[in-house]
Amino acid sequence: MIENITGRCMAVRTLSAARAITRRYDSALRPLGITITQFTLLAAVARIEPDSITELADKLWMERTSLTRGAKLLEADGLIERRVEEGVRKRGLRISDKGIKLLREAYPLWQSAQQDVEEQLGKQVSEANHFLDLLRSAPF
Amino acid sequence: MIENITGRCMAVRTLSAARAITRRYDSALRPLGITITQFTLLAAVARIEPDSITELADKLWMERTSLTRGAKLLEADGLIERRVEEGVRKRGLRISDKGIKLLREAYPLWQSAQQDVEEQLGKQVSEANHFLDLLRSAPF
DNA sequence: ACTATTAGTGTGTATATGCACGATTATAAC
DNA sequence: GTTATAATCGTGCATATACACACTAATAGT
DSSP states (O other): OOSOHHHHOHHHHHHHHHHHHHHHHHHHHGGGTOOHHHHHHHHHHHHHOOSSHHHHHHHHTOOHHHHHHHHHHHHHTTSEEEOOOTTOOOOOEEEOHHHHHHHHHHHHHHHHHHHHHHHHHTTHHHHHHHHHHHHHHOOO | OOOOHHHHOHHHHHHHHHHHHHHHHHHHHGGGTOOHHHHHHHHHHHHHOOSSHHHHHHHHTOOHHHHHHHHHHHHHTTSEEEOOOTTOOOOOEEEOHHHHHHHHHHHHHHHHHHHHHHHHHTTHHHHHHHHHHHHHHOOO
């Protein structure tokens, strides 16, 4: 029974792949004091302008409460604004001017990391895309 | 510039895929009070019987300090033993009887999750394997 | 209008992860 | 033997993630 579980387990493989990639992006963005998770969240807020946390969580395939805390970090840095109104549950999110400025500065750094990773993967990318889409939509 | 960064970013895609898969495995193992990360670490210790944390971290493509803390959790539950000797730096890891027992109980649960995921992916799996191997060996 | 259900949110607690540091052991150079 | 270098380890701090729970707003049913 002590077979090679680690080598076959899809959780191990996807996790370690994700960690490696995340490190590459985080490293690129470090000069700006932002992580890839935060950067992409910021970009998503700018693009989607969600009316609620839940809406954004659904669109980003993220756990709602994880997103709540991520958004709080961005808010603490003044990069986004959370609408908090008396007697209203929904929390609309909007990017701030400071957030837009950071997004502009971070974009080329993200792009270079993105290019690196895509080049590493070469023509596997299209297959990888298919693979990742499958995972994303899987009813786990 | 507010293009669809989230949809293209490989970090986002691999992370969300890994999260989805991890949730599936964690859910299967929850009755035993262990996570997929801990289960695979336990299995790796049983199989490799590493003479040092660093050795294991290298083989599992994990960050050393993350592994240190993971091993501490397993040790706290009495599932593994960490060799701590006066004047010796290396920390050999060995699975305990309790650990072996848990491994046996957890195995079929892991297997069912593994099967689920592989079925979901269907014949993409071979491509996925290639993809994941590429990522693993990438010099990020 | 009243009540039951659903939707939306945040917090407590715990694990997972990574980096920067500092500390000690082991090894190599001389 | 002494000193320099490398190997090995742990901790502090911060972010990321998930689940269980509790709370309140909104909506539907009557």
